[in-house]
Amino acid sequence: MKTHFEALPPAVALLVAALLVIGAGLTLIGAVGLLRLPTFYERIHAPTLGTSGGTAGIVTASMVLFSVLAGRLAVHELLIGFFVTITTPVTLMLLGRAALYRDRSEAKAEADRAAREAE
Template identity: 80%
Template sequence: MRAHFDALPPAVALIIAALLVTGAALTFIGALGLLRLPTFYERMHAPTLGTSGGTAGIVIASMLLFSVMQGRLAVHEILIGTFVTVTTPVTLMLLGRAALYRDRSEGRVGPSEADEPEK
């Protein structure tokens, strides 16, 4: 296994490392947003953006690594990135709608108050 990575050009290894660190950092920032933001509605956005951006960086790094190591274009990772990119915003929308429905049915939020930010 080590012989495979020895054949990897240093410039490509640096690009892959930078993409991995960037993707991991975006995902970590999204996780921090989940912990730090005060309300449920604000907490929904940070992990979604972190997951989409982080996935893009990691998927591109994986495609680059396997394309260089196998000597052919590796695009099967695009399927993973597509599923994550499509399902994450849909999940965000469904969670937001369910929370808004719950808050309205319990009388916590009126129709006009749901669109205004908290003070």
């Protein structure tokens, strides 16, 4: 169908296809979790599926495909994996702390209001 895919040996094509399906599947399951899980602190676990397993699968698939097609090692996709590995923990940690801070200050405001009404 696509001309540049035909140059690949079938074994490599199967490997790339398997990696793609695993990566995209894990990302989709993570997104479904983002939609289905009931509380914020549970939902914060869902995108890590896409950023660890999902990104690893798709980036490795791309690396294998371009290495075999070009006949030389193509590793520049590793930069994406490296970048995502570095940035995701930072954003998730900041979001977790922000959520905790907001929940606590809201609970405190609620308690103050209840105390005032009780007086």
